[in-house]
Amino acid sequence: MYRYDEFDAAFVRERTAQFSDQVKRRVAGELTEDQFRPLRLMNGLYLQLHAYMLRVAVPYGTLNSRQMHKLAHIARTYDRGYGHFTTRQNIQYNWPKLQDVPKILEELAEVEMHAIQTSGNCIRNVTTDQFAGAAHDEIIDPRPVAEIIRQWSSLHPEFSFLPRKFKIAITGAPQDRAAVKFHDIGLMANEKDGQVGWRVFVGGGLGRTPMVAKEINDFVPHEDLLAYLEAILRVYNLHGRRDNKYKARIKILVHETGIEQIREEVEAEFAQLKDGVLTLPQDELDRISTYFAAPPFAADADDVLDAEQHALENAQYAKFLKRNLFKHRQPGYTSITISLKSVGEVPGDASDAQMDAIAELARDYSFDELRVSHEQNLVLPHVKKSDVRAIYERLVEIGLAEGNAGLISDIIACPGLDYCALANARSIPIAQDIAKRFADRENEFGELKVKISGCINACGHHHVGHIGILGVEKKGTELYQITVGGDATEQAAVGNILGRGVTGDEVPDALEKLLNVYMDQRENADEPFLDAFRRLGEAPFKEALYG
CATH class of the missing domain: 3.90.480.20 (Sulfite Reductase Hemoprotein; domain 2)
Incomplete structure (x- = not known):
């Protein structure tokens, strides 16, 4: 770290x-x-x-x-x-x-923390895979590069007052767990001729005009990455709209100008910057990488989960083992997602007592390290499999043992009208109602990403939910528009709007109608909701919702 x-x-x-x-x-x-x-x-x-x-x-x-x-x-x-x-x-x-x-x-x-550049028309916090440095499928740990980008972008004199806010995400694995294609710049690790570099995507984003980013370069070497990013930012800073905030993001520039012309201008800027002061020396990359060296894993750690018999006797623990553990690259270890989506609670919230308890778990069981995920959960990245049951029992004590990672109650939700001056409708009560409604059935549906935003700014990422819910206001009434088919992974897709909005009280019923279509028409019990939607199309879901 x-x-x-x-x-x-x-x-x-x-x-x-x-x-x-x-x-x-x-x-x-x-x-x-x-x-x-x-x-x-x-x-x-x-x-x-x-x-x-x-x-x-x-x-x-x-x-x-x-x-x-x-x-x-x-x-x-x-x-x-x-x-x-x-x-x-x-x-x-x-x-x-x-x-x-x-x-x-x-x-x-x-404690080496701050709030700088978490707002304003600047480069915001760089996000990455919550399992970075631990994931079994990782090509490279992206965190050293994320740290280099953080240092480069902090108070950058040319990019402190951009046309609009700017967001970068980076992943080191072929499976995108950082939603890179819905960022202004997205980076995915790539291998070419035995060398590791970066695929670069540009022009993604959500909000009132959701767009999937376009690939601008399929391979940028480590040493050239800052120069290439600077070239993109220069082109955006030069041409981005400052007269209309609704057209100010780089996604609009890419859409209206075309990726070919943007690529041509970026390459021209890059040619001037390449091999200059922004070239990253290998010794500097190595120096920063030492901060992210693997912890001292035990070579003899038991590669079998403890208390499997206990799991047979405890359905909630069995569910936790199935849903909240992620395969680690080191034998004998696993990564644990701590769900901040306990049924009936506010998604993403943690109390002071819960945070203190999680800090102790990180200290005692995860080499003093934990992660925040972009899905509003916390992660213990490096846990011995033999310690899982002890951690679970402590999570039970603090009310955070919900084994629902990736299920219908693991909802992303913005604060909505309970807090936000921009919101048109509440998000939190809708999320709570959905979680309560389907708590006893969520295993039936398998992986199902539900995301809720209280306004078109899409802070709840509703566009990329398998089922997305957008709060709108019409003649003083809070209504909720339903989308289906969104995907924030490497198969990025924006969800389809099914039709008119429904009231807050009708949202759980609306979801049940959609889920009934899925349950009735899926090919088998293993076909995920998103796959079924792509096979069936929106017609049967729209018919079920509106008749």
């Missing part, structure tokens, strides 16, 4: 002091809200529906126990006892007092 160097520490300390002075001036009335707004956004502070919201960066979703304990402390001391983990692998606090924010940032700096 990366550790701050002297520059990092000084930089964060100076920024915190600067923002502390700005907050004092705002509280004293020396700055108006309009004057304060760009200053607070540069430091991850939003003004939401009821209060300020602070978004804290978790670079590429990686934390240690000390950092998680600090996040718990902040929730307990400065908020209402919980935090909300997001699809950018960050954490948000929904109720901080403005005058407390400088103190929060000071405390974050003590």
Whole structure:
């Protein structure tokens, strides 16, 4: 895991002091809200529906126990006892007092954390596969490259005021677990002539105009990656719309200009940058990679899960073993997803006590490391199989032992109208109702990604849900539009809108109708929902929903 160097520490300390002075001036009335707004956004502070919201960066979703304990402390001391983990692998606090924010940032700096570039028209937190460095199918651990991108993009003088916010995702495996094709730039590890490099995709995104990114280059070597990214950003910064925020993202530029012309301009910029100061020396890549070296795995770790008999006697534990474990590259180890989607709770939320307990589990069982996933869950990446039952029993004690990773109740949901000033409808109650409705049946449906957004900005990624739900408002009534067939993996697809919106009370019934079609018409019990939809098309689902 990366550790701050002297520059990092000084930089964060100076920024915190600067923002502390700005907050004092705002509280004293020396700055108006309009004057304060760009200053607070540069430091991850939003003004939401009821209060300020602070978004804290978790670079590429990686934390240690000390950092998680600090996040718990902040929730307990400065908020209402919980935090909300997001699809950018960050954490948000929904109720901080403005005058407390400088103190929060000071405390974050003590554990090498900050809120810089979690907002504004800049390059946001780089996200990656939550199983990076542990996954059995990984070509390369993407985190060293993600860290290099973080260092390159932090306060980049040319890209601090882009036409619009800019998001980058990177995965080191052929199976995309980071939704790279729905980012402004997506990177996928690739091998060519025995060398590992990167496939580069550009122009993806969600929001009111969801688009799948287009491949701009099928292989960029490590040493040229920063130069190539800089070339893309230069072209975007030059041509991106600044007169219309709805057309400002790079996806619109790619769509309207065409990938061929964009590629031509990027290659021209790249030709000027290649072999220059942005060329990454191998010794620097090696130096940063040492921070992400594999932990000291036990060579004699038992490669059989403990307590298999117990699983036969305990259906919930058996479900947990089936759904929440991910195959590790090291024999005798596994990765555990800690679901923050307990039935009836708020998706993505964790209390201060839960965060403290998870920090202890990471310290005791996962080499002091844990991850935040873009699906709003937490992960213990390196766990001995012989320790799984002990971890499960501790999760039971803190109410986070739900074995539902990838099932219908493992819902991505934005805060919606309960918090967000932009939202048209609530998201949280709808997610809770769905989870309660199908809790006893979710094993029947297998993998089923349900995602909910409270407005067209799509913070809940509804476009790429196998079933997506979008909150809209019509004549003062909250309605929910249903989409089917979205996919955030390497087979990226935007879901089909089935028709008019339904009321919140009707959403669980609507999902049941869709699931009945799937159950009745699937080829066999092993055919996933998404495969059945692709085979059947939208017609039978639309007919079931609207008659």
